[in-house]
Amino acid sequence: MPNAVVLVLDRLGSGWLGPYGNTRVDTPAWNRLAAQALLAEFALVDTPDLASVYHSYWQGRHALSRQSASGVSFLADRLAAQGVQTWLVTDEPEVTGHAGSDGFLHRTVLPAVDADRQAGCVEDTQCARLFATVLEVLEHARSPFLIWVHAQAMQGPWDAPQALRCQLAEEGDPDPPEFVAPPEVALHADYDPDHLLGIMQAYGAQVAALDVCLGILLDTVWSRPAHEATALLATASRGYPIGEHRYVGRANQPPYAELVQVPWLVHCPDSTMHAVRDRGLVQPPDLFPTLLNWFDVPLPETRIWGADLITEHEGPQRAGEPVVHRDRACAACGDQRHLRTGAWSLLQLTADRVELYTKPDDRWEVNEVSDRCGDVVEELRGVLAEFEEAAQSDDRCRLRDLPPSLVDAAE
Numbered sequence: 001m002p003n004a005v006v007l008v009l010d011r012l013g014s015g016w017l018g019p020y021g022n023t024r025v026d027t028p029a030w031n032r033l034a035a036q037a038l039l040a041e042f043a044l045v046d047t048p049d050l051a052s053v054y055h056s057y058w059q060g061r062h063a064l065s066r067q068s069a070s071g072v073s074f075l076a077d078r079l080a081a082q083g084v085q086t087w088l089v090t091d092e093p094e095v096t097g098h099a100g101s102d103g104f105l106h107r108t109v110l111p112a113v114d115a116d117r118q119a120g121c122v123e124d125t126q127c128a129r130l131f132a133t134v135l136e137v138l139e140h141a142r143s144p145f146l147i148w149v150h151a152q153a154m155q156g157p158w159d160a161p162q163a164l165r166c167q168l169a170e171e172g173d174p175d176p177p178e179f180v181a182p183p184e185v186a187l188h189a190d191y192d193p194d195h196l197l198g199i200m201q202a203y204g205a206q207v208a209a210l211d212v213c214l215g216i217l218l219d220t221v222w223s224r225p226a227h228e229a230t231a232l233l234a235t236a237s238r239g240y241p242i243g244e245h246r247y248v249g250r251a252n253q254p255p256y257a258e259l260v261q262v263p264w265l266v267h268c269p270d271s272t273m274h275a276v277r278d279r280g281l282v283q284p285p286d287l288f289p290t291l292l293n294w295f296d297v298p299l300p301e302t303r304i305w306g307a308d309l310i311t312e313h314e315g316p317q318r319a320g321e322p323v324v325h326r327d328r329a330c331a332a333c334g335d336q337r338h339l340r341t342g343a344w345s346l347l348q349l350t351a352d353r354v355e356l357y358t359k360p361d362d363r364w365e366v367n368e369v370s371d372r373c374g375d376v377v378e379e380l381r382g383v384l385a386e387f388e389e390a391a392q393s394d395d396r397c398r399l400r401d402l403p404p405s406l407v408d409a410a411e
Helices: 028-035 050-059 075-080 099-103 126-140 162-167 193-223 225-229 284-294 310-314 374-392
Strands: 003-009 038-044 085-090 106-109 145-151 230-235 264-267 276-282 328-333 336-341 344-348 354-358
Touching: 003 193, 003 284, 028 193, 028 264, 038 328, 038 336, 050 075, 050 099, 050 284, 075 085, 075 099, 075 145, 075 284, 085 126, 106 126, 126 145, 126 193, 162 193, 193 225, 193 230, 225 230, 230 284, 276 328, 284 310, 328 374, 336 374, 344 374, 354 374
Parallel strands: 003 145, 003 230, 038 276, 085 106, 085 145
Antiparallel strands: 038 264, 230 264, 328 336, 336 344, 344 354
């Protein structure tokens, strides 16, 4: 019988992981998972608002949807109705307070710790305590099961041992700082690069500690008798800007890539999806039908935005699934928008201000080119308007094919 473990790690940016090109921090567990998984190179959250993104995860609807939330039952309710044992493990009160969490048959909530000092070892960090709880749940879970794990991760205290920060310092660097509270800093034009370096070392230490925890979890899941029927999906609910656009912190806008682009890896046992890189655009609503199909649970009759990733790669599309257009994605951050296609990113920051970046080369949106590509801006404005209209009614079929100039990267 099928099982699944879902890891949602808050504020984990994809650019800090080895499989996504990171060279700052060694991430052997993520590398190991990627070697056994389908990796979505371009996964974008549809909103950095945590409550809204969980509606997307658990109902398959885009954050822009204006359809009644009662029209589609939540993921846990649908699975439980088919006999799946559902577990929620988290240290985030906002997740346990979400209406969709009520349907989980088992809920394990770790109190968030307001740490005022770094841990002496990785095992004493908040994230390690959460993962230890997940290991206990795995001991008690009986097939078929879904274990949904949401970790505050970098949204919570940065309590990784100082030794991990020091490992990221090179000869001649200042000593890494010892703060624990997640930093919130607006950088001035003449900011001290050593100050930003210290923040990056602290974030990198959190990534390294998380990698240790992930490695232990992989060992446990893949050594269990049920591992041949257990899927594992790892993603993040949003990123953490660290100075890429002169801001460090947990603000949910503006929607540059460092905030909205996240890791997304899916391991399916007995699958051909090992060490596979998917260059289509993936968003949180896609998780809902992916899990329903994995457990062979019928999709809702009501329209949803999400589309299954697994059957797209390994089998025919099931009846009732929407037409898949993975050549565009949109993140909504208040009134701001980030539209992504294969070749471009358009940021609508105000009614009169837009920014344009070439993709995928300008991954972190450094070189703004809207003044040189006015025709592309106007085309993308039209695509954005069409996307919003379709997403509001969860009708993916209303999306028209994009011209090659918006999909294919320039040579």
